[in-house]
Amino acid sequence: MKLLTLARDLQRRKARERQHRFVAEGVRAVETLLASPFEVTGLLVTAALQNDERGRGLLAAAEAHGVPVVEVSDAELESAADTDTPQGVLAVATIPEQTLAVPTGPARYLVLDALQDPGNVGTVIRTAAAMGVTATVALPGTVDLWNAKVVRSSMGALFHHPVAMLSWEAFSGFAASAGLSLWAADMHGDALDGLRPGACPERLALVVSNEGAGLSPHVAAAVSRTxxxxxxxxVESLNVAVATGILLYALRVASHAPRSS
Incomplete structure (x- = not known):
């Protein structure tokens, strides 16, 4: 399949799942992708990319990594892109194997329960990476993590932060084998400002859910603490991406035991 045809096809989730590939758009995203361990199938570029130093540097990086580059017209690139302004470059890359290894030491997981807005999900993944989360898990009902909008809003975090899309049964089995305590964010839960340093379990999974629908019933029944x-x-509630950032930071602080004097 020609690269342009493949990129157009990957706009659909079923095609991404069948081809095990995704699309990254824009100079910054492609630069980060080329610097990552991901396998890059190829780049679609327009002639305009060679008009500035950064674009020429990106092309040089692609050549150094042996990544095929196909020049297309502006109209052809736009036909394969999710954004109106893909900045003259689009990359097709392989989705990595999505498996979780049982941790041997302290670990922190973020679990997305039916989060549907791709911009929020990308921001949440970027935040999880910044807060040192071990991996992010998407449960059924969550938007495809390799959706072009998720990839773009993650600002490259998807290329180095481990993610996995799992059924609830698969994740709960992993959580049991890994000895994870399962907590969830809920407006009726314990106030985080009451958590003392060192009060968090060494191995913890935090579930965040759709701010309108709340936790899925089977998830709510399984958590040990909210x-x-x-x-x-x-103020009734916060945007889920903002709330997740606050929660992860608070839990990070609470996970460290106070120093003895």
């Missing part, structure tokens, strides 16, 4: 962010009375 936590919440104390807020002003007049």
């Amino acid at each position: 936590v919440t962010i104390p807020m002003a009375a007049e």
Whole structure:
């Protein structure tokens, strides 16, 4: 299959699952992708990419990695892109094997329960990477992690932060074998400002859910503790990406035992 035809096909989730490939758009995303261990199938570029130093550097990096480059027209690139302005470059790459290894030491997992907005999911993955989360797991009902909007909003985090899309049965089995404590964010949970340093389990999975629908019933039944962010009375809730960042930072602080004097 020609690279342009493949890139167009990968706009559909079923095609990504069948081909085990995804698309990354824009100079920054492709630069980060080329610097990662991912297998890059090829680049689609327009002539304009060679007009600036950064674009020429990207092409040189592709050549150094032996990545095929196909020049196309602006209209052809736009036909394969999710954005209106793909900046003259689009990459097709292989989706890596999505497996979770049982940790041998402290570990922190983020679990996405039916998060459907791709911009939020990409931001959440970027935040998880920044907060040192071991891996992010997407449960059924969550948007495809290799959706072009998720890839773009993750700002390259998907290329180095481990992710996996698992059924609830597969994840709960992994959690049991890994000895994970399962917590969830919920507006009626324990206030996070009450957690003392060292109070968090060494191996923890935090579930965040769709802010409108809340936790899936089977997930809610399985968690051992729910936590919440104390807020002003007049504010009902936070955007899930913002809330996840606050929660992960608070849990990171609470996971460290205080130093003895």
